[in-house]
Amino acid sequence: MTADPHPALTTAFTRKFKVRHPVVQTGMGYVSYPPLVAATAEAGGLGILASATMTYDELALAVTAVKKATDKPFAVNLRADAPDAAERIELMGREGVTVASFAQAPKKDLIKRAHDLGMLVVPSIGAKRHAQKVAEWGVDGVIVQGGEGGGHTGSIPTTLLLPQVTDVLRGTDVTVIAAGGFFDGRGLVAALAYGADAIAMGTRFLLTSDSPVGRAVKEVYLAADVNGTVVSKEVDGVAHRVLATDFVKRLEQRSVVARYPRAIANAMKFRKISGTSLPDMVREGLAMKKSQSLTWPQVLMAANTPMLLKAAMVDGRPEFGVMASGQVVGVIDDLPSCQELIDGIVTQASGILRELGS
Known part of the structure; x- marks a missing residue:
């Protein structure tokens, strides 16, 4: 524990949020499993x-596993447009989960349901207007992700987006969590200076010893430099920052006609693995189309994404999948435990703050 x-x-x-340190580990598909979540909470x-x-x-099962490993607060991230989002909120409430995190802005009824069950609500946002909207809807915090961040991301850098959001939310009770490009104590101090209350990190937590990702896949990440990511729309139809692997380069070069058969095949594979019925997949596609303003070809490509992520992150075959990654991957060269990582960030930030105050 940091002294x-x-x-x-x-x-x-x-x-x-009743935690010791202003550090958040983001919800990454196939990565943010119980061991990583519990290790972060314990740290x-x-x-x-x-x-x-x-x-x-x-x-x-995952919520039960986290609760067995730690008695500290943790969050669950879910899709606001998932057909069973309300049922998942009810489950979280019964299990005493304290925070509901959303990749997109949840509707007012989901926010109210979560609040009624004693949870804080925190969506991720990528624009000032989104922050204004969800603040009016009564959320408790926002994760503000700049363009440097991994996975689905916008084009505005954190250094420009963050002050816009903190300015527009000044005077409200909405907690601001900065994401996109953070990895150490210097970034934490900078985020606080911009008016944020905490930092969130994905790639940095993926590259810890507590992360479930296989060592061979981690080595691919560690070998990347600061130019080793690309923002592609060929993964799922919307901007997605991933490692610039040979597989992704081939996706970029594939013709439109050639993309869709693979997307359909992968969507059917994911349906089988997840147990999702075909009617539910159709309803989910309709919800995605409406909430994210996607075209039908983009919805089809989005259904493809889970299998592409699984191929790399779970099956350990990066040559056949995609690996979401922030640009920060290029400055990471070690695999600390979550305890070592958070202790190091807090120690470095504390030292900087004391120097600035002297």
């Missing part, structure tokens, strides 16, 4: 369990 953290590291986030941060790639029953 004597600087008083400035006790923030609105640590008080509201004093907020771990987020990723449920978008889990069935309802798998989520129930």
Whole structure:
């Protein structure tokens, strides 16, 4: 445990979310499993369990596993447009999960349901107008992800997006969590200076010894430099930052006609693995089309994504899958435990803050 953290590291986030340190581990599909989430919680941060790639029953088992490993608060991330989102919220409430995290803005009824069950609600946003909207709807916090972040991302850098959001949310009770490009104590201090209350990291937590990702796949990440990612729309039809592997380069070069048969095949594979019925897949596609303003070809490509992620992150075959990654991958060269990572961030940030105050 970090000794004597600087008083400035006790923030609105640590008080509201009841954790020791203003550090969040993001919900990454096939990565943010119980061991990583529990290790983050035990180290004093907020771990987020990723449920978008889990069935309802798998989520129930995962929540139980986290609770067995830690008694600290943790979050569950889910898709606001999932057909069973309300049922998952009910499960989380019964199990005492304290935070509901959403990849997109949840509707007002989901926010109310989560609040009624005693949960804090935190969506991810990528634009100032989105922050304004969800604040009006009554969310408790926002994860503000700049363009440097991995997975689905926008084009505005964190250094420009974050101050816009903190300015527009000033005077509200909405907690701001900065994401995109963070990996150490210097970034935490910078985020606080911009008005944020905490930082969130995905790639940095993926590259820890507590992450379930296989060593061979981690080595691919560690070998990447700061130019080793690409924002592609060929993965699922919308902007997605991933490692610039040979597989992704081939996706970029494939003709439109050639993309869809693979997408259909992978969607059917995911349906079989997840146990999702065909009618549910159609309903989910309709919800995605409406909530994300996707075309039908983009919906089809989005259905392809879970299998492409699984091929690399679970099956350990990066040559046949995609690996979401932030640009920060290029400055990471080690695999600490979550405890070592968070302790190091807090120690470095505390030292900087004391130097600035002297």
